[in-house]
Amino acid sequence: MQVRLFVLFIVVAVSLFVGAAHAQAQAPIGRHIDFTAKLLDLNSHPIALSEKDPTQVTLSYVCINALETPVDADREMAGEQKFAMDQLARKIYAQKDVVLSAEEITLLKKRVGMLYGPLVVGAAWRMLDSDAAEKK
Structure with a gap:
């Protein structure tokens, strides 16, 4: 009786381990990013498109503009x-949860850095790569 329970325990434990390993292998590798998030200024206020247009700038807007310009x-x-670059722009357009590879994030950071000033670059890069922002 004890041997059967022990064997059953081993079978269940191995099944759980294999199932967890399979699920982890199937999970996409990358960072989840919310492209609907609004960029914030130094005072933590949303950044507007311009003085005349108070529309708040999202990460999607900045990244798509950087890719398509x-x-x-x-x-x-x-x-x-x-x-x-166009495919990446279409992938992130107004999406709440997008999984990006390290290469895609690097491309976005490069393009945003080419087109925008320090305020927008800083806000966008912190959202794109929070680990790098925390290290600095």
């Missing part, structure tokens, strides 16, 4: 890279 450096860029 051509800059001089893009002239030599291959069509495949431009298409990948």
Whole structure:
């Protein structure tokens, strides 16, 4: 009787372990980001588009603008890279929970850094890569 209980315990324990390992292997690798979040200024107030337009700037707005706005450096860029940037813009457009790879986050940080000033860059980068922001 004790042997059967022990064997049953081992079978259940192994099943749980294998199930957890399988679930972890199936989970997407990356960071979950809320692109509907509003960017905040130094006083923790939402950043507006302009003095005339009080619409609050979201992470989605900034990142899509950064991906879709051509800059001089893009002239030599291959069509495949431009298409990948458009695909990323469509993936994040107004989405509450998007899982991004480290490479996608790096691209977003690079593009936002090319197009915006320190206030927007700082706010966006903190949202895109909170671990890096906390280390500095």
